[in-house]
Amino acid sequence: MTIDEALRRYPLPRLESRLLLMQATGFAPAKLVGYPELELTVEQEAAYRGLAERRLAGEPIAYLLGEREFYGRPFRVSPAVLIPRPETEHLVEAALARIGRRPARVVDLGCGSGAIAVTLALEAPEWQVSAVDVSEAALVVARANAVQLAAPVTFYQGSWYAPLPKTAVFDLIVSNPPYIAAADHHLEQGDVRFEPRLALTDEDDGLSCLREIAAGAPDRLLPGGWLMVEHGYDQGGAVRALFRAAGLAEVETLSDLAGLDRVTLGRKAG
Template identity: 70%
Template sequence: MTIEQALRRHPLPRLESRMLLMHAWPGLSHATIVGYPERELAEDIAMVFDALAARRLAGEPMAYLLGVREFYGRDFAVSPAVLIPRPETEHLIEQALSRLDAAQPARVVDLGTGSGIIAVTLALQAPQWRVSAVDLSAEALEVASGNAAALGAQVDFRHGSWFDPLAPDDRFELIVSNPPYIERGDRHLGEGDLRFEPRGALTDEVDGLACLREIAAGAPARLLPAGWLMVEHGYDQGAAVRGLFCAAGLLQVETIRDLAGQDRITIGQKRAD
């Protein structure tokens, strides 16, 4: 079977077919695919490609098939144990870097780190910061620690729920989180990529605000004076999250919209005592 014949075997978008074929055949390039479509595939490579294509046709996300997704200009390893990185989360990075001086020491914790995209990116963008990351999933922490090692980031990973694994006296200039915020009955959980992502990282199995409530309520005791809390949330949760932040006594509470104009990030600052 030739490259061209393999690509025509499955009704996938041309780019996806090429990406899957290059994944099945390490060393194969776009240039070779375009320039030498008559090149023969080894039988084992053809079998791997066919299996990948079948999984993609069944709806499995490309990120899981390829094992990688780009975030903030870097490639992060992903698996079905973690959420697929999404561009909207880059707004958390931008807010963190705009509110704290990247050249000055700061203590930062990422709650519910998943693949580690937030913690690792902050550690790399601001090497003076001391970054910790927490997750309840041991499998997710394995992915996150692998990403930190591969990208050369110094991150202190801790296993547990939200603030629980932190030392009693741990205090931070910045707490960031992209927690589960989808309501239990949301139809989107049964659509698209979300069908394949870890449910526990998507929904709190109640109203979508349970984790956000816990984080907002616990943050003031963990923030240093003038420290910031920043969370990602759903497009229709801005007002509710601002209410949680205000109820916790945070100041400068503001919701940031994403590039689609949807509420996406809410931030708040502890009083400077």
């Protein structure tokens, strides 16, 4: 099978075929374009076939490539973590806009791949960034990303605030927690079918993790500190109510580029 034949063989978008062929062969993009008649080895052909068939079965291309870009940087991903999404960049932007680059203590609850924590540490070098996740497999990925991108992040394993030092308080708490309701049909669609269920749903109404994070925030925030969370498009009102019930002020919800509720934030009184 030649490069050209390989790119035409499977009913996949051309870009996906190219990415999978590069993954299977190690060829640079220029080689795919410049040498369409080049024959693949038996091993390369088998590797490409395996990737293509997995993609045709619906497996996310990010998992097949082992990487996804977030905020302009490459992050390793595996089925142990959610695939970083562009919508989550709004959470990073909100954090940087409210806190600035001044020295600050920051924690990311439920860090997954580490995309948020690592990005914040690199975008604001004076911040002291910590990250928490209950999954050891996720933390393996997150730590690898921090090392690969040279981001100084301190990691803790456990549920939400529990593994943090008892006296630790922060200028900023960020989180993209599981917020899909257990009965939501989206859990059975697209890439989500292959992502870790623990990171997607609370197996309840989609708000239980957000409730816990909001309720615990006042004890963990410095005066004037911010809590910022990502949530579902239809949860803005409910999350604002949780923030206000926790005593946070300046509560508002920010929209994503599609105009949908995406990030809610609130501040502890100074």
